[in-house]
Amino acid sequence: MVSAPFQTPRALLHVFNRYLFRGGEELIADKIHADLSTQHEMTWCQYDSAEWTRENAPSKLDQVRRLFYNRDARNRFEAALDRSDAGAAVFHNVHPVGSPSLYHSALKRGLPVVQFLHNFRPFSVSGTLQIDGKLTPDALYGSYWKEVRAGAWQDSVVKSTLFALMLKALHRSGWLKSVKAWVAVSDFMREKLVSTGALPAARVHTLRHAWTPMPQLPAIEDAGYYLFMGRLAETKGVIPLLDAWDELHRRLGKNTPLLHIAGEGPLNATVQQRLRTNPYIGQLGHIGGETKREALRRCRAVIVPSTWWEPLGLVVYEAYDYRKPVLAAKSGGLTEIVQNGVTGLQHEPGDVKGIVEDVLAMEATPPTSRLVIGSAGRQWLLRETTTQIWLQRFEEILMEATKS
The missing domain is CATH 3.40.50.2000 (Glycogen Phosphorylase B;)
Structure with missing residues (x-):
């Protein structure tokens, strides 16, 4: 009897904690959602860092607790998962509102996660590995002390200490086993994550961003600036x-x-x-x-x-x-x-x-x-950077993630 060829999940849950200031990661997450929607049934599960700055935001003490494990975020995640009937999740940034609780939930539910890495978080307090204008890759080896001392997260030593403790707890928890594929957006990034021992080579893939070019170029000028x-x-x-x-x-x-x-x-x-x-x-x-x-x-x-x-x-x-x-x-x-x-x-x-x-x-x-x-x-x-090439490569990564 010949077994049917393996099929990647039709429905995917797309998870992103948006930043206080919109940037490139926001743009590319939206594009990924649109591109994947041509191949999959996509459901958003979004959080927003502004949730903790609004008038009805959780208290500072409650924010500390939720930074480590946000049960409300987990409930929202699981409700979206149940609605979507997704067979896998695509993660981007999940901090601070989403929290490690999302990895824990995915692991308990047996949901494979494809984690995009647009910066060096979750391996760095700052996400950039830069301190006082100098590259300091200690965090890739598990040492956050220099980033903490510099107040790398939100210019605060106290907040950076809490974030470092959260990262330590996350890596020791085993919850990151829910991530079946880590997606670096350049070969350089993949090499750094693998060579430092931050991640196993077999689970780290390179997938550069796709781009939808202008179909019709406008008249190009050179104004000299x-x-x-x-x-x-x-x-x-x-x-x-x-x-x-x-x-x-x-x-x-x-x-x-x-x-x-x-x-x-x-x-x-x-x-x-x-x-x-x-x-x-x-x-x-x-x-x-x-x-x-x-x-x-x-x-x-x-x-x-x-x-x-x-x-x-x-x-x-x-x-x-x-x-x-x-x-x-x-x-x-x-x-x-x-x-x-x-x-x-x-x-x-x-x-x-x-x-x-x-x-x-x-x-x-x-x-x-x-x-x-x-x-x-x-x-x-x-x-x-064609979307067709990007989609083909993503499907290969998704297949490995969901078969493992």
Whole structure:
């Protein structure tokens, strides 16, 4: 008797704890939901960090308890699971509201979990492995002391201590056995997680983000300015970028190209201070919609100077979609999607001189050659990030996760 071929679950439960400030992970989680909906019956189970900041939020003491194990979140998870009749769950971030209770519930219910890793949590208090502007991968080896001392979570030593204790408890609980497949978004990220012993190689897979490119390109212009889009935080290389523009101003004077900074974050005041001393730096704040499209359409190049191990860098996809060169740090997954001299230029993370040299090189590049570089990025995007390829690879990962 020939057994029927194994089928992956038709229904999936999609779990995500949204952040206080919307970012790239939010965008990609929504896209994953939409893409998987073409193949599966998808049900959202969502939490929101804002639930703990609203008027009717749990007390601080109750939040501490729920950080370790949130029974209310577990009940919501199980209710969504029962409604969906899902055969597997797809997890993104579950902290702080979702809590480890979701892994515990999945394990008890025998529900296989596919866990996407958009940063280094649940192996790092900060999620970035960066402390005071320096990469500190101790957390991948199970040591959170340096992150705690630096107040890596919400700029608080007390909160960071609690988060570290929660991570320790989670890893010792055995509840992560519910995760049958860990999905890193770059080969770099996978290699770091495996080589440090944080995860077993057999259960860690690479799946870069898919992208839906614009079917019709708008008229591309070059208004001469450089564009930074991202969270205004140390991990994104904001300080080296500002320092580089000060150096460019010293060298070039009135011939300094403009830098437009789009985004919000803890370094907002620092950026505003630099605006007062360098007239060639402009701040756009948070942008979206037509404003964002115009910023991309008219820039000369996009700068991605991240100093942490950037898992991938969705902003590179956005730049490529508009045929724009990318000036990126040799950081994490950025090394896999930015080709030096082909789709952009690369500098060492945090290297002010390197950023300056990249900008000067781009300034010296003829307009036709800049267009060739941007077009190479667009071709890479069309070739490497199709939803069809992404779905096929996800199904392979899901099959391994649900068969094990």
